[in-house]
Amino acid sequence: xxxxxxxxxxxxxxxxxxxxxxxxxxxxxxxxxxxxxxxxxxxxxxxxxxxxxxxxxxxxxxxxxxxxxxxxxxxxxxxxxxxxxxxxxxxxxxxxxxxxxxxxxxxxxxxxxxxxxxxxxxxxxxxxxxxxxxxxxxxxxxxxxxxxxxxxxxxxxxxxxxxxxxxxxxxxxxxxxxxxxxxxxxxxxxxxxxxxxxxxxxxxxxxxxxxxxxxxxxxxxxxxxxxxxxxxxxxxxxxxxxxxxxxxxxxxxxxxxxxxxxxxxxxxxxxxxxxxxxxxxxxxxxxxxxxxxxxxxxxxxxxxxxxxxxxxxxxxxxxxxxxxxxxxxxxxxxxxxxxxxxxxxxxxxxxxxx
Amino acid sequence: xxxxxxxxxxxxxxxxxxxxxxxxxxxxxxxxxxxxxxxxxxxxxxxxxxxxxxxxxxxxxxxxxxxxxxxxxxxxxxxxxxxxxxxxxxxxxxxxxxxxxxxxxxxxxxx
Ligand SMILES: [Cu+2]
Numbered sequence: 023x024x025x026x027x028x029x030x031x032x033x034x035x036x037x038x039x040x041x042x043x044x045x046x047x048x049x050x051x052x053x054x055x056x057x058x059x060x061x062x063x064x065x066x067x068x069x070x071x072x073x074x075x076x077x078x079x080x081x082x083x084x085x086x087x088x089x090x091x092x093x094x095x096x097x098x099x100x101x102x103x104x105x106x107x108x109x110x111x112x113x114x115x116x117x118x119x120x121x122x123x124x125x126x127x128x129x130x131x132x133x134x135x136x137x138x139x140x141x142x143x144x145x146x147x148x149x150x151x152x153x154x155x156x157x158x159x160x161x162x163x164x165x166x167x168x169x170x171x172x173x174x175x176x177x178x179x180x181x182x183x184x185x186x187x188x189x190x191x192x193x194x195x196x197x198x199x200x201x202x203x204x205x206x207x208x209x210x211x212x213x214x215x216x217x218x219x220x221x222x223x224x225x226x227x228x229x230x231x232x233x234x235x236x237x238x239x240x241x242x243x244x245x246x247x248x249x250x251x252x253x254x255x256x257x258x259x260x261x262x263x264x265x266x267x268x269x270x271x272x273x274x275x276x277x278x279x280x281x282x283x284x285x286x287x288x289x290x291x292x293x294x295x296x297x298x299x300x301x302x303x304x305x306x307x308x309x310x311x312x313x314x315x316x317x318x319x320x321x322x323x324x325x326x327x328x329x330x331x332x333x334x335x336x337x338x339x340x341x342x343x344x345x346x347x348x349x350x351x352x353x354x355x356x357x358x359x360x361x362x363x364x365x366x367x368x369x370x371x372x373x374x375x376x
Numbered sequence: 377x378x379x380x381x382x383x384x385x386x387x388x389x390x391x392x393x394x395x396x397x398x399x400x401x402x403x404x405x406x407x408x409x410x411x412x413x414x415x416x417x418x419x420x421x422x423x424x425x426x427x428x429x430x431x432x433x434x435x436x437x438x439x440x441x442x443x444x445x446x447x448x449x450x451x452x453x454x455x456x457x458x459x460x461x462x463x464x465x466x467x468x469x470x471x472x473x474x475x476x477x478x479x480x481x482x483x484x485x486x487x
Binding site for chain 1: 477
């Protein structure tokens with residue numbers, strides 16, 4: 023909380039003075055006259071808010087075991103979880119494409135385009151609500167949704183259980199992971215999938231090394247981008263914490279469609295949830311796009327232009343969306359910052375399916 | 377994280393009004409960033425809760441009562457107040473439509 027107040031204070035000082043720290047960082051001429059520099063204590067407090075956690079949390083009801091994670095990995099890559107036998111979770115959440123599909127909208131059962139973009143399944147152990155609209159409270163609950171959605175894998179949990187029981191190798195794997203006489207069930211399948219997904223964590227990015235004290239880990243552009251992100255551009259009002267998301271729902275004023283997002287679940291009086299979608303994490307962003315819940319933002323230029331304009335003015339538009347003037351240089355700095363929170367992807371060894 | 381001073385405020389609000397035992401109490405509950413402060417007391421039916429948004433972001437709280445009824449308060453921009461009078465006893469969960477990490481629970485007594 024102290025950090026938050028500092029930030030507010032600091033943001034105010036930025037509007038007044040802007041980029042104070044640039045002078046010391048890059049030596050380039052600031053766009054706005056420097057009046058009050060961001061003190062090194064303020065910067066240090068701000069940096070603390072983005073420090074990575076030491077360990078990955080697992081819920082009490084579904085603790086981590088190696089066996090469960092290995093089983094979950096097999097299931098994640100196994101197309102037998104789909105009716106056609108040809109679509110696995112990894113078809114859409116492809117590790118070679120940052121655990122997503124690189125598409126503006128996902129392609130579902132019988133190649134039908136879906137309404138939304140596939141989000142990467144990364145750093146979700148820390149998530150508070152899942153799906154673009156938050157309709158799943160846990161990863162365990164979420165895992166059932168794509169399997170049983172008619173336009174995705176189009177299965178029933180009973181049929182998945184039947185198929186896995188028929189595949190000779192799975193019995194022993196479930197046995198090792200869960201024990202019991204009859205361990206293959208909807209509950210254990212989703213528990214294993216959730217456990218595997220919780221192990222998918224971004225690796226250390228240059229930004230993390232900077233936060234940890236290596237002053238040379240990121241360049242001056244990225245550092246100025248970080249200040250813009252927290253100050254003048256106010257991105258951190260929503261893209262907060264080390265994951266750069268508040269796990270919350272906002273209408274950022276994109277072109278509205280029939281998809282009301284969280285508005286479909288909230289009572290109609292909750293205007294703020296109309297057209298509201300979950301703030302995506304910005305770690306390990308694919309720099310080529312497309313972006314947004316339905317891919318309507320084609321590239322980073324379009325994203326930043328959208329925020330500069332402040333989004334379509336409508337009743338549901340988030341209070342945190344305000345137009346902001348950003349120079350070409352500031353836009354480049356924001357992009358340099360986004361690039362600094364990208365890490366080398368972890369090597370993925372594909373499972374041999376039983 | 378806790379806000380001892382602010383919790384004090386909530387407490388003080390209650391004491392002030394409960395001095396006259398027949399009167400309903402008014403309990404002030406501050407919101408800071410994405411935390412609704414603990415209520416700190418057991419309110420009773422008829423008491424009024426006042427949620428004060430000290431954060432610089434908007435909230436939209438809803439209360440789920442033990443019998444399953446849900447009461448949604450309006451969107452609450454920074455610096456604004458939302459008020460509700462507790463109509464029934466039992467366990468109450470306070471959550472926010474915008475920020476699913478917000479959660480505060482308390483019990484309402486019948487008198
Ligand atoms: Cu909220």
